[in-house]
Amino acid sequence: GDSVTQMEGPVTLSEEAFLTINCTYTATGYPSLFWYVQYPGEGLQLLLKATKADDKGSNKGFEATYRKETTSFHLEKGSVQVSDSAVYFCALSDGTGGFKTIFGAGTRLFVKA
Amino acid sequence: EADIYQTPRYLVIGTGKKITLECSQTMGHDKMYWYQQDPGMELHLIHYSYGVNSTEKGDLSSESTVSRIRTEHFPLTLESARPSHTSQYLCASSEPGGIYNSPLHFGNGTRLTVT
Numbered sequence: 190g191d192s193v194t195q196m197e198g199p200v201t202l203s204e205e206a207f208l209t210i211n212c213t214y215t216a217t218g219y220p221s222l223f224w225y226v227q228y229p230g231e232g233l234q235l236l237l238k239a240t241k242a243d244d245k246g247s248n249k250g251f252e253a254t255y256r257k258e259t260t261s262f263h264l265e266k267g268s269v270q271v272s273d274s275a276v277y278f279c280a281l282s283d284g285t286g287g288f289k290t291i292f293g294a295g296t297r298l299f300v301k302a
Numbered sequence: 303e304a305d306i307y308q309t310p311r312y313l314v315i316g317t318g319k320k321i322t323l324e325c326s327q328t329m330g331h332d333k334m335y336w337y338q339q340d341p342g343m344e345l346h347l348i349h350y351s352y353g354v355n356s357t358e359k360g361d362l363s364s365e366s367t368v369s370r371i372r373t374e375h376f377p378l379t380l381e382s383a384r385p386s387h388t389s390q391y392l393c394a395s396s397e398p399g400g401i402y403n404s405p406l407h408f409g410n411g412t413r414l415t416v417t
Contacts, residue, residue, distance in 0.1 A: 232392050297343070
């Protein structure tokens with residue numbers, strides 16, 4: 190079945206450091222890919238998405254490119270801020286799976302001032 | 303700002319009590335979902351609905367039940383709460399039309415503690 194694997198955390202960075210959170214997926218069809226963010230005490234929010242190969246999703250300085258050849262959707266940000274401290278979830282949605290969303294296990298990011 | 307509302311935000315209750323977690327959305331979405339989030343953060347789909355009078359069990363077995371009598375309302379009920387039900391419960395919805403690239407919209411969750 191479909192699955193998402195993302196790097197384990199926690200990830201601890203200093204402010205203005207470069208961020209990469211790795212995400213790879215397995216899917217039988219042609220999924221859409223998402224990154225969601227969860228701030229403390231809140232639900233998940235959509236951060237960015239990509240619906241087909243080579244698409245780049247971007248939002249709030251975060252970017253991720255849909256790489257079909259490597260089945261990856263790594264999240265990057267050039268300069269993190271303390272306010273980026275949160276849990277990040279990679280996810281896929283595949284129409285062949287009944288339109289359900291499959292989530293990775295989440296990666297907690299701490300950014301120090 | 304959330305267009306999907308969950309109440310209560312926090313609930314502490316004794317073993318054996320019946321509870322209902324409320325979830326409402328104002329976006330007219332057909333599809334709604336309940337996820338259980340364990341302390342390790344992982345999300346498990348426990349129920350979903352494709353519209354009024356449609357409910358399905360998710361990937362994680364759950365003793366809870368759901369109903370979908372109105373499009374905007376998707377409550378989750380535990381008939382007899384147990385300490386193993388202690389968790390965070392997240393409600394979500396997604397746009398109609400059957401397109402699988404619709405993202406999920408989440409509420410802020412209910413954190414349930416059963417003593």
